[in-house]
Amino acid sequence: MVFEKDLNLDATELRLGLPGSSEESIRISNKRALPDMNDDSGVAAAKKCDQETAPPTKAQVVGWPPIRSYRKNSLQTKKTEAETGGMYVKVSMDGAPYLRKIDLKVYKGYPELFKAMEDMFKFKVGKYSEREGYNGSEFVPTYEDKDGDWMLVGDVPWEMFINGCKRLRIVRGSEARGLGCVV
Amino acid sequence: MQKKTAYSFPDEILEHVFSFIQSDKDRNAASVVCKSWYEIERWCRRKVFVGNCYAVSPTMVIRRFPDIRSIELKGKPHFADFNLVPDGWGGYVLPWISKMAGAYPWLEEIRLKRMVVTDESLELVAKSFTNLQVLVLFSCEGFSTDGLAAIAAGCKNLRELDLRDSEVDDLSGHWLNHFPDTYTSLVSLNISCLGSDDVSFSALERLVGRCPNLRRLLLNREVPLDKIANLLSRAPQLIEFGTGTYAAELRSDVYSNLVEAFCNCKELKSLSGFWDAVPAYLPVIYSVCSRLTSLNLSYAPIQNPDLTKLVSQCPSLQRMLVLDYIEDSGLEVLASSCKDLQELRVFPSDPFGEEPNVSLTEKGLVAVSSGCPKLQSVLYFCRQMSNAALVTIAQNCPNFTRFRLCLLDPKIADYRTLQPLDVGFGAIVEHCKDLRRLSLSGLLTDCVFEYIGMHAKKLEMLSVAFAGESDLALHHVLSGCESLRKLEIMNCPFGDKALLANAAKLETMRSLWMSSCSVSLGACKMLGQKMPRLNIEVMDEKGPPDSRAESDPVDKLYIYRSVAGPRFDMPPFVWTMDEDFASELS
Numbered sequence: 001m002v003f004e005k006d007l008n009l010d011a012t013e014l015r016l017g018l019p020g021s022s023e024e025s026i027r028i029s030n031k032r033a034l035p036d037m038n039d040d041s042g043v044a045a046a047k048k049c050d051q052e053t054a055p056p057t058k059a060q061v062v063g064w065p066p067i068r069s070y071r072k073n074s075l076q077t078k079k080t081e082a083e084t085g086g087m088y089v090k091v092s093m094d095g096a097p098y099l100r101k102i103d104l105k106v107y108k109g110y111p112e113l114f115k116a117m118e119d120m121f122k123f124k125v126g127k128y129s130e131r132e133g134y135n136g137s138e139f140v141p142t143y144e145d146k147d148g149d150w151m152l153v154g155d156v157p158w159e160m161f162i163n164g165c166k167r168l169r170i171v172r173g174s175e176a177r178g179l180g181c182v183v
Numbered sequence: 184m185q186k187k188t189a190y191s192f193p194d195e196i197l198e199h200v201f202s203f204i205q206s207d208k209d210r211n212a213a214s215v216v217c218k219s220w221y222e223i224e225r226w227c228r229r230k231v232f233v234g235n236c237y238a239v240s241p242t243m244v245i246r247r248f249p250d251i252r253s254i255e256l257k258g259k260p261h262f263a264d265f266n267l268v269p270d271g272w273g274g275y276v277l278p279w280i281s282k283m284a285g286a287y288p289w290l291e292e293i294r295l296k297r298m299v300v301t302d303e304s305l306e307l308v309a310k311s312f313t314n315l316q317v318l319v320l321f322s323c324e325g326f327s328t329d330g331l332a333a334i335a336a337g338c339k340n341l342r343e344l345d346l347r348d349s350e351v352d353d354l355s356g357h358w359l360n361h362f363p364d365t366y367t368s369l370v371s372l373n374i375s376c377l378g379s380d381d382v383s384f385s386a387l388e389r390l391v392g393r394c395p396n397l398r399r400l401l402l403n404r405e406v407p408l409d410k411i412a413n414l415l416s417r418a419p420q421l422i423e424f425g426t427g428t429y430a431a432e433l434r435s436d437v438y439s440n441l442v443e444a445f446c447n448c449k450e451l452k453s454l455s456g457f458w459d460a461v462p463a464y465l466p467v468i469y470s471v472c473s474r475l476t477s478l479n480l481s482y483a484p485i486q487n488p489d490l491t492k493l494v495s496q497c498p499s500l501q502r503m504l505v506l507d508y509i510e511d512s513g514l515e516v517l518a519s520s521c522k523d524l525q526e527l528r529v530f531p532s533d534p535f536g537e538e539p540n541v542s543l544t545e546k547g548l549v550a551v552s553s554g555c556p557k558l559q560s561v562l563y564f565c566r567q568m569s570n571a572a573l574v575t576i577a578q579n580c581p582n583f584t585r586f587r588l589c590l591l592d593p594k595i596a597d598y599r600t601l602q603p604l605d606v607g608f609g610a611i612v613e614h615c616k617d618l619r620r621l622s623l624s625g626l627l628t629d630c631v632f633e634y635i636g637m638h639a640k641k642l643e644m645l646s647v648a649f650a651g652e653s654d655l656a657l658h659h660v661l662s663g664c665e666s667l668r669k670l671e672i673m674n675c676p677f678g679d680k681a682l683l684a685n686a687a688k689l690e691t692m693r694s695l696w697m698s699s700c701s702v703s704l705g706a707c708k709m710l711g712q713k714m715p716r717l718n719i720e721v722m723d724e725k726g727p728p729d730s731r732a733e734s735d736p737v738d739k740l741y742i743y744r745s746v747a748g749p750r751f752d753m754p755p756f757v758w759t760m761d762e763d764f765a766s767e768l769s
Contacts, residue, residue, distance in 0.1 A: 063265040063673055063698075064648060065534050065564060065589050066622075070348060070376065074404075074458065074482050075532060 258298035284311035305330030309337025327352035335361035359386035401425030412440035426456030455479035514547030518554025573607025587622035609634030632656035636663025657681035679706035705733035711760030
């Protein structure tokens, strides 16, 4: 059977690349040879076409499988966080001209997160106390949770925080008064 | 003035007779009987369907049909759904709206598919068509909630607003507030595509509460589960309902409210939504299940046994959309429970994963084909197939009208015999004489196309990818498929010979799409020269075609018949091969 050597029956995917290659990307070459219409050994033509238009084994082919993007997105929302590991949230600071994005998964806890934010926006987070919130700084870190409410960063355990945090906002002390900050 | 003979009917009678003829095909046939019928018919035609917005110009439509009340327009080629058509390609509705604004002040229905709709267009619609009752934007893009606000404010007689699968820029959540308090005529609302900030929930509640004729309500993902009960209690007359996110912590008050709310919807026949669904809340819909004719769980990550249990409670199902979490076992249950099933769509939960994550194979589809005698329409994504299975399916379901099989590895052979799947698909076209739509996948040689050309006489739309070996394949299809209207091909070694030999056929079709195939620039130019009633559009983002050799294959090719000539709104990466282009370069 001609196709046997090209088939890897263990995996569900055909490996159509050259032997020894583990990755192949689709090359839309402008000098693609046209298969001869009168070629009697259709099999040979098929193999030739396989190698020229082979779908990549690792990379994805544009348009295949034919799934609409909103469908792909709705499946991936859960997977992206779990598998690819990125948990990016927007970070804004009052008065700064543009927002930044940080990956919450990169940090092991609040101290590391604050250090990163301080470096990014050139400010200092005050000292945190459960009773009073943040003391000693004009700026207070807050975040928007899943319910759409704005909360003070630091009140809940780290794991709970990163799972609930939708975006971060560094507010000026005067605005954060309701969140227990004493300036 | 037409001279009437003693044997001709007065115009008014003919007009009255024509009013019973609704189908476009029949109307078109009547209009070519004679000149007077043409005249009478064109004055009393109320509905126009334009399958390709570039096939005709708005001016031409208006000139022929002076009094239209309902228009449907389609823009981009179908493969735009899979990101094969670059942004900016075209399909703009504004020129149509602008012209119709003056000509059809009484326009009642606008249905658009795959078109670019701007806020400006929507504002013009709201201003120009005060009697607008239906606005359907199916897979459209280019507009924001500002445009929707204009529609809400301006269209006092709106009954149906359907944004299915459209891409909307969210600017403000309050566009729903623009429906005046006096507005009560909403019958159908589909906002399932909207993003997070788009919908003000309180405005939605008030709207739902004051529209007693609301029958269809499809919410967007961001509407939380604990708000659904309240909404449903304001609209117990709903026939079709789409939830928002279907996940929440299990709370007995939320649960019992939902049970009661669903229970009170005595006419509910169709459910969808179920984003992020958790099994805990599934039983709240049990009271509705026995009545359900349509169930869309294709966004619900629920697995067996919960999924199968739910399905087994819905014996009246006619339409089922689900993820492959249903597995073969669940499909077997579906086959034994749902004898009225007509349409099945199974989507992949992990399309790019290398290993199968679920046990869904050809066996599930065979089971459904065997158990559901009314099955007519199938869309099935899976990872393995055999010719034997396809033959069995074909024999079980000779009434198929739509059959789309998508093997996640596009060139995979019959897993049992390692043969191409030619015989299997051949059986489908041979047994299913009414087949109108077919999508192929798997390892396929020219043979399958020979079968298709021979048997698929009613086939109107064919989608092909990674198949065939030579131009003979394309030739079989173009020469054999008498009813073919739309042909879309990606990554196949089809080239010039078949196209040039069947150039005339292309004028009988709506459109042909070929991407990553082997059609040379020279052949495109030749077609452009010889076939003035075809628009030959070559798409290449790498540069103008004249910078290349004649024998170079074009990246993407879109050919469609048109009486409007080449279009003028093409982006820089699209070139039309008309007579001027060809002669300029020779």
